[in-house]
Amino acid sequence: MEATYSKKEKLKSKTLIDQLFVEGRSVSAFPLRLVFLPTNFKDDVIIKTGVSVSKRNFKHAVDRNRIKRLLREAYRLNKAAYFNNITTQYAFMILYIGKKEPTFNEIELKTKQLFEKFIKTVSKS
């Protein structure tokens, strides 16, 4: 798996996202939360990922955009280390639930913790 995040890897389908929030399970490492759902799709990727920041916590579109970009970047750089061995297809949604604007280092650290938790949760069940 390479450090990319192209159109195919993005979670775009509205129905799938709705399904994800209704049926999906979640793990969190404050201020991040990961909602995930094992599923099937045609594209040749293991995981489809979306990111989201609440409008309630960040009023300006500039702030939301920046946090979403940081989340995507952290996902892009770290996914190879954690998800190479996964065989099931998953839909991911990474939420930022904090109220302060973070730095990239914070986000990256928390992303790693989040993925470790996810791996644990999945291997248990």
Added chain:
RNA sequence: UCAGUAGAUCGCCUUAUCGCUGUUCAUGUAAAUGAAUAGAGGAAAGUCCGAACACCAUAGUGCAAUAUAGUGGUUAAUGGCCACCAACUGUAAAGUUAGGAAAAGUGCAACAGAAAGUAUGUACAGGUAGUGCUGUAGUGAAAUCAGGUAAACUCUAUAUGGUGCAAUGUCAUGUAUACCAGUGUCCCAAUAACUAUUGGGAGAGGGUUGCACGCUCGAUGCUGGAGGGUAGGCAGCUAAAGUGUAUUGGUAACAAUAUACUCAGAUAAAUGAUAAGGAUCCCGAUGUAUCGGGAUACAGAAUUCGGCUUAUAGAUUUACUUACCCA
């Protein structure tokens, strides 16, 4: 030089590594890969006006509602903009204006004053038989006079249909089917109310990997069409009331001509991340040139334009005004 007035411009830069979206080219059956190239703003914001564009509605007239309000110009259009006049503010450069009507009607008015729009007091003088009456004094912006006020109702004049690109058009997987056409079911046994139930057999055709076998569904079936328009795709979508420069006309807003250029197009939504160096500003230290620390605003396209309003660290620049200094 100091203080100020009115505009204009910019609003971090460079390199490296790793990424994202569009377009073009190359390779490839395709998926994709590679290369080149482009990729947020002055307000992209608020959604407050005005249009383009699309769809819906629409005989005519009136009422209501809303907006606008000196004069002239400008524009696709405007409630915007420009010029001039008037009033007010400022030493000035300039700024502000809610600048139609008080002789249609209703309402409102501090202090002073006897009385303020339904008023007729007091003193003195004039006049009269006497009262009414006339003048003066006193309060006030205003005292018997068709006062003031329309950022009070109101009246007058003018204008106004509605919804917004999630408009609208188009392609259409799958699923379901009350539509149309074609094709397709029979046998045995039991029960029983002779057309049903149960059990067994055959079975056109469909599904499953292109074929065969096998498996499986199977008469409310199967095939085709039509309709519908969900998921999703495409168009709308960016070459235009376009941008730069020059010349001409106009006090100006603006217009005309010439010439050059092509400048985001995403859709859970690209335009980014990290590192190093530099620039500017602020603070502190001293050896006055360096070192250390900090800061670099407001803010993110979503159909497209023209305005308005609001936010904005810091920097550059033009014209003008007042005061002081020099000649």
